[in-house]
Amino acid sequence: MPAAVESEEIRRDCGPLDPARRALLKAGGAGAFLFAFHVPVDMAAGKASRPPFAPNAFIRITPSGEVTLIMPQVEMGQGIYTAHSMMLAEELDAAWDSVSVQAAPPDPALYANPVLTVQATGNSNSVRAFWLPLRRAAAASRAMLIGAAARRWRVDPTACTTDNGEVIHSGSGRRLSYGALVDAASRETPPQNPSLKSPSQFKLIGRPVKRLDTPDKVNGKAQFGIDMMPSGVKFATLAACPVFGGKVGRVDADAAQRIPGVRQVIVLEDLVAVVADHFWAAKQGLAALDITWDEGPNATVDSALIEDRLREASERHGLVARNVGDVDKALANAKPHEARFQLPFLAHTPMEPMNCTVQVTPDSCEVWVGSQVCARTQQAAARLTGLPLEKVTVHNQLLGGGFGRRLETDATEKAVRIAQKVDGPVKVVYTREEDVQHDLYRPMYYDRIAAVLKDGRIDAWHYRVTGSSVVARWLAPAYTGNHDIDFDEVDSAIDLPYDIPNFRVEVVREEPPAVPTGFWRGVGPNNNVFAAECFVDELAVTAGKDPVAFRRAMLDKTPRLQHALDVVAQKAGWGSPLPVRTGRGVCCQVSFASFIATVVEAEVDTSGEVHLRRVTSAVDTGTVVNPDTVVAQLQGGLIFGLTAALYGEITIEKGRVQQSNFNDYRMLRIDQAPRIDVHLIESGEPPGGIGETGTTAGPPALRNAIYAATGIALRRLPIDRDVLAGRKAPWRS
Amino acid sequence: MITLRINGLDRSVEAPSDMPLLWVLRDLLGLTGTKFGCGIAQCGACTVHVDGQPVRSCMFPVGSVGGRAVTTVEAVGATPEGARVQKAWLELEVVQCGYCQSGQIMSAAALLAATPNPDDSDIDAAMAGNICRCGTYVRIRDAIKRAASYEQAGTVPTSGPAHAGSR
Numbered sequence: 001m002p003a004a005v006e007s008e009e010i011r012r013d014c015g016p017l018d019p020a021r022r023a024l025l026k027a028g029g030a031g032a033f034l035f036a037f038h039v040p041v042d043m044a045a046g047k048a049s050r051p052p053f054a055p056n057a058f059i060r061i062t063p064s065g066e067v068t069l070i071m072p073q074v075e076m077g078q079g080i081y082t083a084h085s086m087m088l089a090e091e092l093d094a095a096w097d098s099v100s101v102q103a104a105p106p107d108p109a110l111y112a113n114p115v116l117t118v119q120a121t122g123n124s125n126s127v128r129a130f131w132l133p134l135r136r137a138a139a140a141s142r143a144m145l146i147g148a149a150a151r152r153w154r155v156d157p158t159a160c161t162t163d164n165g166e167v168i169h170s171g172s173g174r175r176l177s178y179g180a181l182v183d184a185a186s187r188e189t190p191p192q193n194p195s196l197k198s199p200s201q202f203k204l205i206g207r208p209v210k211r212l213d214t215p216d217k218v219n220g221k222a223q224f225g226i227d228m229m230p231s232g233v234k235f236a237t238l239a240a241c242p243v244f245g246g247k248v249g250r251v252d253a254d255a256a257q258r259i260p261g262v263r264q265v266i267v268l269e270d271l272v273a274v275v276a277d278h279f280w281a282a283k284q285g286l287a288a289l290d291i292t293w294d295e296g297p298n299a300t301v302d303s304a305l306i307e308d309r310l311r312e313a314s315e316r317h318g319l320v321a322r323n324v325g326d327v328d329k330a331l332a333n334a335k336p337h338e339a340r341f342q343l344p345f346l347a348h349t350p351m352e353p354m355n356c357t358v359q360v361t362p363d364s365c366e367v368w369v370g371s372q373v374c375a376r377t378q379q380a381a382a383r384l385t386g387l388p389l390e391k392v393t394v395h396n397q398l399l400g401g402g403f404g405r406r407l408e409t410d411a412t413e414k415a416v417r418i419a420q421k422v423d424g425p426v427k428v429v430y431t432r433e434e435d436v437q438h439d440l441y442r443p444m445y446y447d448r449i450a451a452v453l454k455d456g457r458i459d460a461w462h463y464r465v466t467g468s469s470v471v472a473r474w475l476a477p478a479y480t481g482n483h484d485i486d487f488d489e490v491d492s493a494i495d496l497p498y499d500i501p502n503f504r505v506e507v508v509r510e511e512p513p514a515v516p517t518g519f520w521r522g523v524g525p526n527n528n529v530f531a532a533e534c535f536v537d538e539l540a541v542t543a544g545k546d547p548v549a550f551r552r553a554m555l556d557k558t559p560r561l562q563h564a565l566d567v568v569a570q571k572a573g574w575g576s577p578l579p580v581r582t583g584r585g586v587c588c589q590v591s592f593a594s595f596i597a598t599v600v601e602a603e604v605d606t607s608g609e610v611h612l613r614r615v616t617s618a619v620d621t622g623t624v625v626n627p628d629t630v631v632a633q634l635q636g637g638l639i640f641g642l643t644a645a646l647y648g649e650i651t652i653e654k655g656r657v658q659q660s661n662f663n664d665y666r667m668l669r670i671d672q673a674p675r676i677d678v679h680l681i682e683s684g685e686p687p688g689g690i691g692e693t694g695t696t697a698g699p700p701a702l703r704n705a706i707y708a709a710t711g712i713a714l715r716r717l718p719i720d721r722d723v724l725a726g727r728k729a730p731w732r733s
Numbered sequence: 734m735i736t737l738r739i740n741g742l743d744r745s746v747e748a749p750s751d752m753p754l755l756w757v758l759r760d761l762l763g764l765t766g767t768k769f770g771c772g773i774a775q776c777g778a779c780t781v782h783v784d785g786q787p788v789r790s791c792m793f794p795v796g797s798v799g800g801r802a803v804t805t806v807e808a809v810g811a812t813p814e815g816a817r818v819q820k821a822w823l824e825l826e827v828v829q830c831g832y833c834q835s836g837q838i839m840s841a842a843a844l845l846a847a848t849p850n851p852d853d854s855d856i857d858a859a860m861a862g863n864i865c866r867c868g869t870y871v872r873i874r875d876a877i878k879r880a881a882s883y884e885q886a887g888t889v890p891t892s893g894p895a896h897a898g899s900r
Contacts, residue, residue: 076830077828077829210826213831214822214823214826217828218819218828218838219807219810220764220805220807220835221766224768224831224832226769229763235760260749277760278752278760278761280760349866350832350866351768351770351776351778351830351832351833351864351866352768352770353769353770398830400830401830402830403866432770432771432773628826629826632829632872635872636868639867639868639870640866640868661772661773661775662771662773662864663773663775668870669861669864669870670873671857671860673870673871673874675871676871
C-alpha cells in the first residue's frame with residue numbers, strides 16, 4: 001500500500017472537522033490514514049524540515065523516502081491515478097509501497113494535457129498523452145539519484161542500478177536509499193534525454209495492480225466534491241430559468257423565508273438560490289419560492305424545430321474533411337444506396353450531482369470541486385471575483401463521474417456568483433432535476449450517407465455529418481468551427497477503417513437554437529461509429545454477405561482491427577444457431593487509437609422490449625499499463641453506451657428539457673446488464689485510449705443485433721419499442 | 734431534538750421530523766459516506782440500514798427512525814456481511830468513480846444478511862434499485878457471489894496493507 005498522509009494534514013487542508021468525522025478518522029489502525037488526495041502540493045514534503053527532491057512537476061521524494069506523485073489528470077473512475085503512478089514508479093524504480101498521490105494544482109504551464117493543450121482530463125488520452133512525458137520525467141529523476149550515489153561512492157554511474165527505491169552499486173553491492181540521496185540528487189543536472197526501460201524490463205506496467213483509490217471508496221472515507229465540509233459551511237441549492245437563456249422576473253420569497261433553517265434567498269439575473277443550514281431546508285425553501293420567469297425568446301423552441309433545422313442544414317455542402325478518389329463519379333455511375341441517421345440530445349447524469357463549495361472574501365476565493373478542468377475553474381473564479389489568479393485556490397477532489405460534464409465550469413461559476421453574496425463558505429448542490437435540465441447536452445446529430453457497392457465491396461462512400469461543434473466553443477478561439485474542421489465531429493468518420501477507393505467526409509456545423517451542447521463520453525465517434533457501422537451492416541445485407549465477412553474483406557490494410565474482428569467472432573460464437581427473435585450484431589472500429597471489435601447478442605420480444613444476452617469485445621489498445629482497469633473501462637463503457645441506445649433521449653418543449661430525474665431519464669440497471677467478455681490482444685504498439693471506446697461500440701452493435709433478430713433497420717436512437725413490436729413504421733427522414 | 738442510534742452511537746440532532754435521514758447524516762452529522770444521487774429513491778446511492786433493512790435515506794423521514802439502529806457505510810464493515818462485501822469489492826476491483834458504491838455495498842450487505850447464497854434473480858431483485866453510471870454491474874454481481882463464498886465471516890480491514898498494490 002502506498003504510504004499515507006496522516007489525517008491531521010487532511011484537517012489542515014479542509015478546515016476543522018466536526019466530532020463525528022474526527023472520530024471516524026481516528027477509528028482503528030490503518031483506517032486512521034488516508035491517501036493524500038487533496039493535500040496541496042506545497043505540503044508534499046510532509047512535516048520534514050529539509051526540502052524534498054523535486055526534480056520536476058510530478059515527483060517529490062522526502063528525506064525519509066516517501067515518494068509523492070503529482071497527478072496531472074483527475075480521477076473520475078477511470079483509474080488514472082493508478083496508471084500514472086505505475087508509469088512514474090516504473091521508470092523511477094520507486095518502491096511501490098512508498099508511493100502516494102496528489103491531485104495537481106491548477107497550473108497549465110506544468111500540467112497541461114499535451115494533446116488537449118489545456119489542463120484537462122478527457123478524450124480518453126490520459127495514458128496516451130502522458131506516456132512519454134511522465135516516463136521521461138521519472139527516468140530523468142532516477143538518473144539524478146544514480147548520479148548522486150555514484151558521486152558519493154566515486155564510481156561510474158553506469159556501474160549503478162536501481163531497484164525498489166534504492167541505488168545499488170553492482171560491483172560492491174553498496175546501497176543507498178532514495179531518501180538518503182535527496183539533497184545530493186537535487187544538485188544533479190537533469191539529463192535531457194534519459195533512456196527509458198524496454199518493455200521487457202517493466203515490473204509494474206502491464207501487470208494487474210490494485211487501484212490506489214478504491215480502498216477508501218468502499219468504506220465511506222473517499223471524499224468527492226460534494227463531501228466538502230469547510231468550517232461554518234452553509235448549504236444552498238438553486239434554480240435557473242427552466243427555459244434556456246431565460247431570466248428571473250419576479251420572486252416572492254416570503255414563504256421560503258419562514259421555513260426553519262433557511263438563511264438567505266439570493267436572486268441573480270438568471271437564477272435563484274436558497275442558502276440554509278442544510279440541503280433539505282434549502283430545497284424546501286426553493287420549492288416554496290414563488291418565481292415568475294422572464295422566459296425570453298427561446299420559449300417556443302422544441303425538439304421538432306431543432307430536428308427540422310438540422311435536416312435542412314444537412315442539405316448544404318459541408319466542409320470537406322477528407323476526400324479520396326472520385327466520389328461524385330462513382331455515385332453518378334451507379335444507383336447509390338442511401339440512408340440517414342439521427343441521434344438525440346443526451347444528458348450526462350454523473351451519479352454525483354453537480355456541486356461546488358466556495359468561500360469568497362474581499363481578497364481571496366477558495367473553491368472545492370471535482371473538475372476535469374481545474375485551471376479553467378481557477379480562471380473562471382478569478383474572472384468573476386476580479387481577484388488575481390494567485391488569490392484563487394482550487395482544491396480539486398475525486399469526481400463522482402465526469403463523462404464530459406465536468407469539462408465545463410458552468411456550475412462552478414454559478415456557485416461563485418452565489419458565494420459572493422454569502423458570508424462564509426457555501427456548498428451549492430444541484431437537485432437531480434436541476435442537473436438533468438441544466439446540462440450541456442451531447443449534440444443532436446443528423447448523418448447522411450450514400451454508398452455504392454461493387455463486387456461485394458464498398459466502392460464509394462459519401463458521409464455528411466451535421467450538428468453542433470462542441471470544439472468550436474470549448475477550444476475557442478483556436479477553432480472557429482465555421483472555417484476549421486472540428487476534429488472531434490469527424491473523428492472515426494474520416495478514418496473509417498475500410499479500404500474504400502472513393503471516399504468523402506463532410507461536416508456541416510449547425511448549432512441548435514437554445515440548447516447548449518458539450519462533450520459526452522464517446523464524443524464525436526459516438527455519432528460517427530453508429531451511423532457508419534449501422535449502414536455497413538445494411539450494405540452487407542444488400543450485398544448478400546455475412547456482416548463479419550463483409551467487413552473483414554475490406555480490412556486488409558488495417559490488420560490490427562482485422563485481427564480483433566477475428567478474435568471477437570470466434571469468442572462470441574459468431575454464426576452459431578440462436579433462438580427465434582434473437583440476433584448478433586457486430587461493430588468494428590478504430591476509435592481513440594484503439595482497435596476494437598464488438599458483438600452484442602440480444603433478443604427482441606413480441607412487445608418490442610430488447611433483452612441484452614451477451615456482449616463480447618476484442619480490443620488491441622497497444623501497450624497496456626493496468627490490464628484489469630482496461631477491462632473495467634470497456635465493461636463500463638459498453639454499459640454507458642448501451643444505456644443510451646436503450647433509453648437515452650433529452651427532448652425539448654417550450655424551450656425547456658422535459659426529462660427531470662432517473663424516473664424519466666432512465667438508466668440501465670443490473671437486472672438488464674448482460675454478461676460482458678473483454679479480450680485484450682497483446683501488442684507492443686504505443687498505448688491507445690480506452691475510457692470511451694466501449695461507449696462508442698455498444699449502440700451500433702446492439703442495433704445490428706436487433707437488425708439481425710428482426711430485420712428492422714433502426715436509424716435513430718434511442719431504440720423505439722413501438723417500431724420493434726410492429727406498432728409503428730421505422731423512422732425515416 | 735431527535736435522538737438517533739447511528740453506527741452504535743447515540744446522536745442528538747435538531748431537525749424537523751420530516752427531514753430525510755440522508756441530510757441528517759450528511760449535513761448535520763458529517764457522515765458524508767452516504768451519498769445523494771436523485772432525492773426520489775430511484776438510484777439507491779443513499780442506501781443505509783435501519784435495523785438491518787436497506788432503506789433509501791433520501792426519502793426516509795428522520796422522525797420515523799425511532800429507536801431503530803441506523804448503520805451507514807462508515808460502519809458496515811463491522812458487520813460480517815459488510816466486511817465480506819467490502820473484501821470482495823476490493824478483490825474483484827468493482828469500483829470505478831465510487832460515488833454509488835456506498836449504496837451498492839449497503840444493498841449487497843443487506844442481501845447477504847437475508848439470503849446468504851443469492852442466485853442471479855436474488856441479486857437482480859436486491860440490486861436493481863441501485864444505479865451505477867460507470868457500469869460496474871458485471872463486477873457487482875460477481876463480487877456478491879464471491880462474498881457469499883467466503884466461508885468465514887469476520888471483520889476484514891477495508892484499507893491497509895492487506896490490499897496493497899500487487900507486483
